Amino acid sequence: MPSRDSEAIILRSYPLGEADRLVSFLSRAHGRMRGVAKGARRPKSRFGATLECCSYIRIWFYERETRDLVQITQCELQESFMSAFGNYEAGNTLSLLSEISESVLPEREPLDASFRLLLSTARAIQNSRQTALPAAYFALWTMRLSGWLPALDRCARCxxxxxxxxxxxxxARSGLWCQNCRKPGMSIISGAALDAARPMLSEGLQVLLERNPPLAAQELRELTKFLLNGIEHQIERKLTTRAFMIADRMELKV
Ligand SMILES: [Zn+2]
Structure with a gap:
């Protein structure tokens, strides 16, 4: 089989057997894929640090006829996000982004917008060390690109x-309902959190990060919580890395 190559972002990698790693990655040209990096656990592996979470790499691989897993032959590091993992919040947020990408994106379907979203959000976290705005922005655009984002400016019922x-x-998928239409048991999202979401639909993340005054962290976390609930509803399971997010340690107002 011919060798292929692409830009890619590592989503996760797991030990496989004595010496190998199983690698989940988002390739720009071929979409989300999984492959085996032979010998990657050996001390002097040719893969070095390229397989760390969120690494932006060039990857070479070939398909094996009867297997879902591709064989990864070479990786070349373009950009590492390891220094951000030294910061607790930044590292947890990067792990959350990669888990969301792995859970939401279909396999082997090139999605350039999702690739650019992940890379630009990881860079924003690495460079700014801010997490509340990048997490909210990433969750909002993941919902939007997946076709799951409800209208944020009108009641879905009336x-x-x-x-x-x-x-x-x-x-989140049921849309937002107004005070009059609300049903018992619905959770509330404040007007301020919804206001924080609106500029994200028209402005880039970098512009929003430089905004003065900045969007308030409390509203961003409330918005993120609402959006992550929507993502979990769609994928029908809990995001495991979510347990470490500040947004989730904050109670929603009722
Ligand atoms: Zn209504």
């Missing part, structure tokens, strides 16, 4: 304008 008002939701 159409009332929600600008500046709080919304209610059973989960």
């Amino acid at each position: 159409g009332e304008n929600l600008t500046g008002k709080q919304g209610y939701a059973a989960h």
Whole structure:
């Protein structure tokens, strides 16, 4: 089989047998894939540090006819995010981004916008050491690119304008409901958190990071919690790295 190559971002890698690693990666040209890096656990492996979470690499691999897993032959590091992992919040947020990408993106479907979103968000975390805004931005755009983001400015039931008002939701996919339409058990999302989401739909992450005054961390975390609930509803399971996020240690107002 012919060898292929692509830009890629490492999502995760796991020990496989005595000497190998099983690697989940998002390739720009071929979409999300999994492969085996033979000998990657040996001390003087040719893969070096290229297989760390979120590493931006050039990868060479070939397909094996009867297997789902590709054979990874070579990786070349373009950009490492290891220094961000030295910071607890930044490292946890990068792990969350990679878990979301692995859970949400279909296999072997090139999605350039999702690739660029992951890379630009990881860079923003690495360079700014901020996590609240990048996490919210990534979750919002993951929902949007997947077609799961509800309208944030009107009630999904009666159409009332929600600008500046709080919304209610059973989960993010059901859309936001107004005060009059709300049902028991729906969680509330504040008007301020919804206001924080709106500029994210039109401005780039870098512009938002430089905004003065900045978007408030508390509203961003409330928004992230709402969006992660929506993602978990879609993938029908809990995100394991979410347990370490500050957003989740904060109680939602009721
Ligand atoms: Zn309504």
